[in-house]
Amino acid sequence: MDLEALYPPARLLDARRATAAAGLDALLLTPGSDLRYLTGYDAHVGERLTCLVLPAEGEPTLIVPTLERPAAEASPAPATGVRIVDHADGTDPYPLVVKALGGPVGAVGLADRMWAEQVLALRHALPGADQRLAGEVLRELRIRKSPAEVAALAEAGAAIDAVHRRMGEWLRPGRTEAEVAADIAAAIRSAGHVTVDFVIVAAGPNGASPHHGTSDRPIGVGEPVVVDIGGTMPSGYRSDCTRTYVAGGPAPAEFVDYYTVLRDAQAASVAAVRPGVSAEAVDAAARTPIAEAGFGAAFLHRTGHGIGLDGHEEPYVVAGNDRALEPGMAFSVEPGIYLAGRHGARIEDIVVCTTDGVVRLNTTPTELIAL
Incomplete structure (x- = not known):
């Protein structure tokens, strides 16, 4: 660097x-x-x-x-x-x-x-x-990243993607969320991060809490598991990526149905990113299809946050923010659906607004991953 x-x-x-x-x-x-x-x-x-x-x-x-x-x-x-x-x-x-x-x-x-x-x-x-x-x-x-900053964020994105690609080594029924999280934290460091900023491993009903963290609860067969992880690279720039997995068996049918809604909404929100589009329009691109499918109340948070030297910074992708996107703005696109007492799902990519559209800095698949 x-x-x-x-x-x-x-x-x-x-x-x-x-x-x-x-x-x-x-x-x-x-x-x-x-x-x-x-x-x-x-x-x-x-x-x-x-x-x-x-x-x-x-x-x-x-x-x-x-x-x-x-x-x-x-x-x-x-x-x-x-x-x-x-x-x-x-x-x-x-x-x-x-x-x-x-x-x-x-x-x-x-x-x-x-x-x-x-x-x-x-x-x-x-x-x-x-x-x-x-x-x-x-x-x-700070809100518009330089080419060097975008390169640093891309390096961070590739490093956290490498950890997600190894999830099958650790995430399986019978292991506790905390045990899986410990393995993930070690992998975040071995992938090149100097610090582990957070590890969320939220299985079954815990997945309905967006900031759950971890617990000593064992992961059940066929349970959806939300894994949200990030760290800081030697450059000072951060990673942040969420994928949702299913451990050791078929997921509940209702979960599969709303995960499809979520995946389509997240893809639509990413596709909406381009110069001149407002931050709230990107939020609406994710929120509208989720609401139309009947899950509006289960989308509990904003669609995204800026990222750079801080894990959360400007711009915030949320209703009420009419700030027009500009080339160099980097932020997450991370809609979620959370059903209290049952399960939840979130898909998160870091993206950068370019001169004519958008680039995803996280490139692992967004489909539901069965381990």
Whole structure:
């Protein structure tokens, strides 16, 4: 992976211009996806302050704890042009933020998920500064993926597809959901991910809960099993893919019937993706046929979410979001049908809007898979 292409120095300049256009004097970014997006630095989250100070005009400065300076210097951050300043344990790092700003500021954008203690400390250090969310600026930069980002997402998609292709090694009647999940987690790492973000193995009635997780319940013969898995690659970009399986015998007839409805709806929603189409129209392409088949109330969640350095980010594919899709937008298409107390099903692919349509980044079959 070409880290300079994935985390280009020009991104900082784009962010500075967008910061000024938003009426902010600077962005202050603590560890998280926004910091990594701008610098490539996957910073440790802890009580010691790490903060990128990005003035709308002036030199960007990355403030780090002394003991973490080697990691910052080994990251792509220096190649982006940021200056690294460190602070020793027992010293107050917030005056370094004030100094890096280079003068009085009227408004700053804080990382959306900055710890409250850091927000309050910055309020004390910059008493005259209005605090707003950095997401106001960075959301619009991050929502359209560059070719390098799309390549990173495609690599992540291929890695998680490789895990789904091995499901027959682990998923069988008599084994518990937790036992299967442990095997899947090991496979996610062996497929190239550096972290396992989630493993859902939801069999039988547990499949009717979209965020079930796992349990010690054994998988029954002929039970539908929803497997939703994802992780983070060395690039920082994420995978997320769901397939539904049947273990060791024929599935219930009613399940087979509504799975066909679901598969057709998911395919229609993917096919609806193209520039200029609204996010809510893609949601409707999945939701309408499911509702017409009588399962509208059983589709419990939005059709999709953006993905990149975060597992969930803009754009959200949901009713009420009239945002027009643009080339480079990457998101999930994952309708589901959930019948409480009985079973459920979900099919999820990551897709990218292109200049003339859509590309699926997950390529394993979407038909009901009997193991």
